[in-house]
Amino acid sequence: MTTDVAVDTRTRLLATALRLFTEHGVEGTSLQMIADALGVTKAAVYYHFKTKDEITEAVAEPALRELSRLVDAASQLRRPGARIDHILEGIVDLVLRNRVLVGVLFTDPGIGRAVERSLHGEMNLIGRIHDLLCGPDADAATMVATHVALAGVAMAGGSPTLAELDDETLRTHLLATARRVLGRRHRP
């Protein structure tokens, strides 16, 4: 049975890792630094996670699982328009609630590879979102617009330049911009 201490150490480890990642980047954060910040040995870190990649994946995992659930929920909506609205609002919301993580995820190197495995790999989130937003047989214009909207929302949400904007302001403008890119009318 997993003890409370173990759970706590694992949780603290992930929180510490995220903090160090935002400060020094994934490449710039060594297992030694994480271990020192926790007051344990490098090998103790290695006990909880077999590789450094496992740590970066675990840091990003909660947000990715949420995104996966969002896509599932959107898939079950009947009207294509409702699907697009649901996924667009969900992604903007997800980005806003993870601004720090998203910032690391897209500006900083390192975590990108680990995330890409989830995005293009087993979950194939990118593919599923793409299909949901522009259908299976979309023309080039729609595909490009979808890419610009998704990448733009994600990177703008994590941008240091826009960090000064409060959540509600950023949400409003991200949604409006994304809807304009995808050619959807402004919502009532």
Added chain:
Amino acid sequence: MTTDVAVDTRTRLLATALRLFTEHGVEGTSLQMIADALGVTKAAVYYHFKTKDEITEAVAEPALRELSRLVDAASQLRRPGARIDHILEGIVDLVLRNRVLVGVLFTDPGIGRAVERSLHGEMNLIGRIHDLLCGPDADAATMVATHVALAGVAMAGGSPTLAELDDETLRTHLLATARRVLGRRHRP
């Protein structure tokens, strides 16, 4: 005086580095791999570049210098509209002519940090482009739209999913999308 052999070795080194970066990522490419591919020693590589970061910067430098010149040229145009058009078309063109590099630059870790130094650092390209596109005292809506447009164009241009689209098709749709994001009419 720099001999022809030295210039050639340096040039071959950068070409080899870019190729290995696209294949294995920046993190996944060691100086040993670059040296082996060139048929020299790791220390020989160090003669041409003092650090690994210097190599990644040198790989990205031509594109960044081009971007800098583009911003300079746009700055000297009188009409704000003409400035925006010039910089938008220039960026799309630049992204298209460097699809491979841009792909590495934004999906792969490692090179990002080196590039960010140029983008936010001495040249402050991001800041200058931002000012050119939305002026010094822009509202939140314009700032968000500008961010989405820039990030979206850059990432969509390097996206593996859109790699199948030919240059002309991608150029047309990237430009149209970016203009729509920024609220500019489609050009005649």
Added chain:
DNA sequence: GTCTATACAACGATAGAC
């Protein structure tokens, strides 16, 4: 089950010989 101690090959980087 949780951690420390220890070791190892590979890495980026440096010094000095040719």
Added chain:
DNA sequence: GTCTATCGTTGTATAGAC
């Protein structure tokens, strides 16, 4: 301009204490 030799540190790995 390129080499050999070497450094400190990294990620990874195992053995064994509690």
